[in-house]
Amino acid sequence: MPRPIFDQIITANALLAGDVVYFTAADTWTRDMQKAEVFSDEAIAQVRLIEAMAQANVIVGAYLMPIQHTKDGHAPTHFREEVRTKGPSNYAHGKQEQSHV
Amino acid sequence: MYKYNDFDHAFVTSRNAQFREQVNRRISGALSEDEFKPLRLMNGLYLQLHAYMLRVAIPYGTLNSAQMRQLAMIADRWDKGYGHFTTRQNIQFNWTKLQDVPDILDALAEVEMHAIQTSGNTIRNVTADHFAGAAADEIVDPRIYAELIRQWSTDHPEFQFLPRKFKVAVTGAKQDRAVIHAHDIGLQIIEQNCILGMRVIIGGGLGRTPMIGKVIREFVAMDDILPYLESVVSVWNLLGRRDNKYKARIKITIHENGIDEFSRLVDERFALIRPSFQGFDQTLLSEFSDAFIAPKFQRFDLSAFDARYQGDPNFRSWVDTNITAHKQADYAIATISLKSHGETPGDASSAQMRRIADLAETYSYDELRISHEQNIVMPHVQKAHLPDVYDALRAIGLATGNIGLISDIIACPGMDYCALATARSIPIAQNIATHFDALKLEHDIGPLKIKISGCINACGHHHVGHIGILGLDRAGIENYQIMLGGDGTETPAIGERTGPGFGADEVIPAIERLIHFYLNERLAPSETFLECYRRLGLGPFKTALYETEQSKARANAA
Numbered sequence: 001m002p003r004p005i006f007d008q009i010i011t012a013n014a015l016l017a018g019d020v021v022y023f024t025a026a027d028t029w030t031r032d033m034q035k036a037e038v039f040s041d042e043a044i045a046q047v048r049l050i051e052a053m054a055q056a057n058v059i060v061g062a063y064l065m066p067i068q069h070t071k072d073g074h075a076p077t078h079f080r081e082e083v084r085t086k087g088p089s090n091y092a093h094g095k096q097e098q099s100h101v
Numbered sequence: 102m103y104k105y106n107d108f109d110h111a112f113v114t115s116r117n118a119q120f121r122e123q124v125n126r127r128i129s130g131a132l133s134e135d136e137f138k139p140l141r142l143m144n145g146l147y148l149q150l151h152a153y154m155l156r157v158a159i160p161y162g163t164l165n166s167a168q169m170r171q172l173a174m175i176a177d178r179w180d181k182g183y184g185h186f187t188t189r190q191n192i193q194f195n196w197t198k199l200q201d202v203p204d205i206l207d208a209l210a211e212v213e214m215h216a217i218q219t220s221g222n223t224i225r226n227v228t229a230d231h232f233a234g235a236a237a238d239e240i241v242d243p244r245i246y247a248e249l250i251r252q253w254s255t256d257h258p259e260f261q262f263l264p265r266k267f268k269v270a271v272t273g274a275k276q277d278r279a280v281i282h283a284h285d286i287g288l289q290i291i292e293q294n295c296i297l298g299m300r301v302i303i304g305g306g307l308g309r310t311p312m313i314g315k316v317i318r319e320f321v322a323m324d325d326i327l328p329y330l331e332s333v334v335s336v337w338n339l340l341g342r343r344d345n346k347y348k349a350r351i352k353i354t355i356h357e358n359g360i361d362e363f364s365r366l367v368d369e370r371f372a373l374i375r376p377s378f379q380g381f382d383q384t385l386l387s388e389f390s391d392a393f394i395a396p397k398f399q400r401f402d403l404s405a406f407d408a409r410y411q412g413d414p415n416f417r418s419w420v421d422t423n424i425t426a427h428k429q430a431d432y433a434i435a436t437i438s439l440k441s442h443g444e445t446p447g448d449a450s451s452a453q454m455r456r457i458a459d460l461a462e463t464y465s466y467d468e469l470r471i472s473h474e475q476n477i478v479m480p481h482v483q484k485a486h487l488p489d490v491y492d493a494l495r496a497i498g499l500a501t502g503n504i505g506l507i508s509d510i511i512a513c514p515g516m517d518y519c520a521l522a523t524a525r526s527i528p529i530a531q532n533i534a535t536h537f538d539a540l541k542l543e544h545d546i547g548p549l550k551i552k553i554s555g556c557i558n559a560c561g562h563h564h565v566g567h568i569g570i571l572g573l574d575r576a577g578i579e580n581y582q583i584m585l586g587g588d589g590t591e592t593p594a595i596g597e598r599t600g601p602g603f604g605a606d607e608v609i610p611a612i613e614r615l616i617h618f619y620l621n622e623r624l625a626p627s628e629t630f631l632e633c634y635r636r637l638g639l640g641p642f643k644t645a646l647y648e649t650e651q652s653k654a655r656a657n658a659a
Contacts, residue, residue, distance in 0.1 A: 016128070016199050018152040057130040060148055078577050080516060083525075084150050088517035090445045090527045093181055093196065094151045 006066035006077055008045050009036040010052045011084070012059035020084045020095065021059060023052045029059060031095070033085060034073045039064075102165055102468070103248050103392040105213045112256070113210045116217060120144050121203035128200065143223070143261075144206070145216030149518050152196045156219040157209060161229035161247040161271070162190035162471040162478075166458035169469060171212040173454035179205050184454065186439060186447040188511055188562055189268070190228045190471045191219055195518055217255060222263045224254035224334070230272040230279045231472035234395055235434050235480040237426045240290050241297065243273035245389045246326070249382060253327055260334055264341030265349035267334065268306075275591065280473060282314045282593035283307050283565055285351045286333060291320065298322040303333060303363075304355035307559035311595045312352045315360050317367065323386070325371075328378045332370040336363065396466040398429040401485045409488040416491050418544070419502035424487070433484050435465075437477040437494060438501040438509065442538040446512045446530050447475030456497045464490055473562075474511055476504065506543045507551060507616070508534035511562055515555025515572060516579075522555035524572025524579040529553055529608055536609050537616075546616060549630045552587070565589030567631045568615065569596040570608065579605050585615075585642055586634045597639050599646050611646055618645035 010023035021029040022036035030036065039045035045064055052062045065081055067074040076082045087094020105113070120140070127137040141147075145156040157172070164172075172192055176184050179201045180194040187193055197205060209215055219226055227247045234242040250269055254260065260267070270279040273290040281287025287302040298320045305314025321329045337351045340358065348357075355363050410417050425434040437457060439447050449457070457477060461469045464486045470478035482490055494500040503509045510533060513519065515526030530553055537543050552566030556573075563569030569584035580602040587596030603611050616630075618641070623633045634642060 013148055018148055018197075018199065020151065056133060057128075060134050079579060080150075080574075083516055087151060088527070089525060090448075090517055090531070091181070 006068060007074075008039045008042075008064045008066055009033070009074065010045075010049055010062055011036075011065050011081075012052065012062035015058055015060055018060075023048065023062070027051065027055075029055075031098070033067075036074065038067070038074065102163060103160075103244075103389060109213070110210075113213075113215050113217070116144070116215070116256075117203065117206045117210055120206060124199060124203055139221065142221040143218070144202075145219035146197075146199075146202055147220060147520070149195065149520050150516070151518065153199055153202065154518065155194045155197045155202060155205060155216055156187070157192050157194070157214060157216045158219045158226040159190050159192060159214075159471050160251050161227060161233065161244045162231050162473075163233075163244060164461075164469045164471065165467050166462040166469070168212045168214055169454050169458035169461065171208060171214070173451035173458070175205055175208055176451040176454070183448050183450045185445070185514065186449065186471050186475050186477070188473050188475060188513070188560055189226055190231070190473060191226055192471070193514070195514070220266075222265050222267075224257065224260055224263070224267045224269065227251045227254065228268070228270045228279060228284075228473060230274055230277075231470040231474075231478050232278060232425060232434055232480065233273060233470070234393060234468075235427050235432075236274050236276075236278075237428045238276050239274040239428065240292055241273045242393045242395070243271040243279075243288075243290055245386060245393050246273075246288070246290065246299070246323075247271045248389045248392070249327065249386055250330065252385065253331070253382070259331075260338065263334070263338055264343050264354075265346060267337075267351070269330075277589075277591040277593075278472075280562070280565065280589040281305070282591075283311075283562070283589060284314065286330065287314050288326075293320050296322055299326055301329065301333075304352040304360070305593075306350055306352045307562060307564045308350070309347060309557040309559075310350075310353065311559065311564040312356070313593045313595060314352075315355065317360060317364050324380075324383055325375070327382045328375045329367070329371055331374060332367045335374075336366045336370050340366070396481055398432060398481075401431045401483050403431065403484050406484045406487055415502075416488060419491055419500055420487060422502040422506065422544075423504045427481065431484055433482050433487060435479040435482045435487065435490060436472070436504045437479065437499050438503050439476050439499070440503055440509050440534065441498055441501045442503075442508055442534045443531050445527050446510050449477070453497050453499060456493065457499070460490060460493055474509065476509070503534075503543060505548050505550070507537050507546050507549045508543055509550070510534060511550075511552040511566070513554050513556075513560035515553075515561075519555060521558060522572070523557075523574040524555050524581065525605075526553040526555040526561055526570075526572055529570060529572070529581065529605065532609055533612060536613070542616070545626070546620065547626065547629055550589075551612075562589060563587070564595045565593065566596060567634070568612065571602075573602060575602065581605065581608050583608075583611060583615075583646065585639060586631065588631060599639070599643050601647075610649075614645050614648060615642060618642060 025037040087096040126132040270284040271288045272279040289300040302314035465479040510530040512526040512530035516522035553570040554561035554563040565587040571582045582602040584596030588594040
């Protein structure tokens with residue numbers, strides 16, 4: 001398979017809290033995007049996505065999301081994922097709230 | 102207000118118990134997400150970007166103080182201390198956890214509320230004129246009939262798996278405050294030869310294919326209305342397309358088959374099922390009429406009100422803007438704006454909800470209404486009490502006098518919350534409101550409805566905004582299309598798209614160009630933005646909108 005333009009990670013929503021989680025190399029889920037497993041190879045990413053989706057009692061709706069590498073670590077390439085990463089813009093709720101605690 | 106009977110209590114209790122078990126089975130793994138999703142949607146539970154969102158029905162927008170206090174309790178105990186009132190007279194809690202939802206539903210049942218059929222392919226919460234029972238131009242309180250339709254449509258065995266969602270709105274007034282031309286069925290109560298009936302409008306809707314509803318029957322007598330509605334939904338249930346969800350709504354069915362053919366099929370169906378309605382609906386109607394009896398209105402000394410009105414310009418401005426004529430001269434309909442400049446349209450904190458509940462109990466016969474324009478209405482306030490109500494609202498930041506003005510914006514949650522959204526709506530609404538507040542222009546501009554949606558599904562009603570704004574994703578960047586001339590009232594119109602969209606930081610200057618053009622062109626301050634637009638047409642407004650050099654170049658390139 002051709003190498004995708006961007007590296008990718010796997011994201012989903014947690015089954016109970018519904019919040020945004022990322023898949024790690026240890027087959028667990030983390031709230032911290034920086035701890036996500038990063039895929040440069042599309043074929044590996046697809047296999048790992050199948051493994052992630054199999055954890056259907058922990059998460060909902062797993063999918064691959066592209067990332068870019070910045071000086072602060074992995075960052076989303078699309079504003080939708082930025083909103084998921086931070087939380088809404090009208091209140092300091094969601095992930096931005098947790099990072100300030 | 103309508104009170105649950107034993108049947109209602111038992112029904113809601115059993116549905117809640119069923120859903121509790123369904124949640125347990127999802128958590129244990131006995132149900133997959135594919136199996137669980139339709140079940141949670143039947144109970145108003147969505148999974149959004151950051152959390153589960155629970156949508157709770159506020160039938161025909163009516164709440165009492167105990168219900169409002171319970172919503173505040175839910176917001177504090179299971180959410181983040183606020184709720185979001187929506188364009189379909191629902192309230193949404195944006196931060197619920199799956200395992201808490203059964204307890205929230207039980208708490209709602211304690212005050213005769215639920216989340217049933219607030220999602221999924223069913224007949225949704227029946228909405229009504231938010232001034233029902235109080236408006237001066239009303240023939241009869243539409244909530245009596247909305248309650249009948251609610252009971253008929255709730256758990257209706259034939260209509261649990263419709264081709265798509267189905268929305269009904271009712272008004273009992275000449276002035277359409279319920280957007281009946283943009284609903285799957287819009288009903289206007291009218292009187293013909295001293296007989297009460299309904300004008301039935303079908304096939305309206307916004308979304309990706311906006312259409313103004315068509316009159317299928319000019320008059321259906323009240324004793325025929327339920328079988329007639331059942332015939333309409335029944336014909337669509339069979340004829341509506343299930344191969345393509347974007348073509349499944351009744352507006353497309355009517356567009357593809359023609360209103361005449363659809364009407365013929367409805368008449369056939371009606372002839373078949375009418376005999377099976379043997380009058381129980383009429384018995385229920387007379388019960389509901391008793392439930393919605395108007396308070397006993399009195400006359401009052403208005404000297405204190407008059408003195409405050411003459412002496413306090415802030416109070417006067419609030420009264421002039423947020424008060425609507427009541428059917429009784431010494432009373433007023435007071436609209437509480439949930440659009441304080443810079444705040445999120447439709448949001449109320451739990452503290453505000455509790456204070457509003459207190460005010461309803463003291464000053465408005467324990468009644469509140471939620472408007473589709475995302476404000477809260479106190480329907481029956483004695484004018485003599487308006488100074489006290491105003492002072493109390495001011496103390497909690499809810500005395501903004503902007504109803505019907507440029508900052509009274511409808512906005513959907515947009516990409517800040519919604520999994521379907523393609524762009525954010527809330528920050529655009531906040532910026533427009535604070536910008537024109539800073540310019541101190543909004544009272545000069547006069548009546549103007551701006552409506553913003555964060556995707557083509559049009560929850561923010563942008564097609565019927567005088568200025569409609571639609572947020573889209575253009576190659577990974579938020580882009581906002583502007584529409585002009587929409588109207589959601591009894592003179593309905595779908596707005597016309599002006600041209601290429603604007604980046605998020607270009608929206609405010611674009612709106613400002615439109616406003617300045619209008620202010621220069623209007624014949625008199627009494628000519629509203631919409632009237633001016635209808636007189637001049639799209640062309641001159643479009644020229645004004647794209648008059649910057651940068652925008653001109655883009656318009657030419659597009």
